[in-house]
Amino acid sequence: MARFFDNIWVQDAIVVFGFALVAALIWRGSRNERWQRAWKRLRRDKVGMISGVVIALYLAVGALEAIQIPHREWYSVSILGWLTQSIPHETSYSAPFAKETLSVAKAEALNGTHILGTDALGKDTFVQTLRACRTALIIGGLTSAIYIPLGTLLGILAGYYRRWVDDLIQYIYSTLASIPEILLLISILMVLGKGLGTMSIALGVTSWVGLCRLIRGETMRQAERPYIAAARSLGQSQWKIVTSHLLPNVLHLVLINFVLGFSGLVLAEAILSYLGVGSPVGTASWGAMIDGARSELSREPLVWWNLTAATAALFGLVLSLNLFGDALRRAFDPKRG
């Protein structure tokens, strides 16, 4: 089984399938009247459109890094790695546009120009920053894909059915919340093993509690409102009330939670990598780059470019997600013209 997933073509197929799935969902939604109206409004929203394009760029870079092709010397290489293979590796740190490495003992001449300098292993920081898109998107996207449906569904069920359903769900999340999060994460990763996928599962299992609480409260508030009673009085089934009456009315909270939680997830990856249970060594990640700054910032001369590049990239992604999330909320809000 593991060998099957090691095959690069299988991995590529999974990536392509993921993108195809999103495209299919959007295509299906585009026939929906509500989505069409929202799209019309979104198109007029300049900030929304710009942030959408920026997110698309991040996704494109992430996809280039995620898709592998065979290579003569190494077993395989990502498209991004193949595109940037002409950029030479150095032996140590070097500042942006520097002519020689930053070395206490003996500075060496550089083989090329690195616009954002190089890291401790002499790898180009700009390339590393681009490659790390994949890690961030996998951690943020996959974890969200796990914890958001889980938290939303359980929250609505708890808030709507109350009684023993509520007791059971509250019992589960109170138990989870009472265990120190980092300890729980580490133990799950110890059991499942290292890797981006397992890290997403571990983060997904631990991060639904906050969302679930939020949705539970909002559902309780919404369930008291007469439109739910009206739906019941029309003979709607319980499931239909949950999915088509309660869900759309709590979705704005889900959207906000997703956007705000995304940066937290990327940073959680850094913490886990630092503790040695995160992504495998050698995985390019913004978290690892930010983490490395602890020692780099205490050097003389200061190595600031790794931290700056990673932070700027993370900032760009999170800001775009925030703005795009806001634009989406505005576009879907029926109370705006």
Added chain:
Amino acid sequence: MKPLLEVRNLAIQFATEGGAVDAVKGISFSMEPGETLAIVGESGSGKSVTGLALTRLLPEPPAIYKSGEILLEGRDVLKLSPGELRGIRGKKIAYIFQEPSTSLNPVFTIRNQIAEAIKLHRREVTDIDAEVVKYLDLVGIVDPAKRMRDYPHQLSGGMQQRAMIAMALSCQPDLLVADEPTTALDVTIQAQIIDELKQLKQRVKMAIILITHNFGIISGIADRVAVMFRGKIVEYGETASVLKNPQHPYTRALIECIPQLGAKRERLTTIDHAALAAEVG
């Protein structure tokens, strides 16, 4: 004629921390198809509870159906399974509620909500948009084809209540329970909605239960009236005769509360509950 609905000795309790509280204490009434019954009473008299009980909509717990039966076309509603109850709700008995602004789901258009009701109970309808337009037109909404694409907040209170009525009617129920349909609306709109219900009564063959605390609005619309006081029906009869010749002191007190046009300006009568309770027990 066979009665459409027959309520026999219905008693409902609510379980509270201080023990069970009687909300409805053994009431009986029956309705013919197409008849309009007004249930009049003050807040807490059990009139809304009675209306909701007809399709078992009260949340259980805390509600307990202690005794009695609700026979809808001969079948006891209290003995039906949840699935059978869903088949009755909307299809046989539909509701409109007090607050039209919150009784419609804020994130869907009027069209979506009425279409949902039609899809639920009338699978045979193929052109759903045409059916939505038909019912919006029936309740007096101008330019229904355009209005149906509006969200609830884009409509006025009166229009929202009309949309609610259209939604209830679109299921073609045998009985419409209107629970204080005009209380949240201002006076001119109240008159319009009551007028609309009167006209609908003639156009659509449908029985109506009008639940209200306002004796003033029932005279032109209700065939019979049941006055509820502290969980009991204290007076039940033809509307005209009850209004003209009330038998029960509570009914008399309620009728005296209605302001009369052209009457000498005096203080309006209020109801002295302690005295009334002592009188009727």
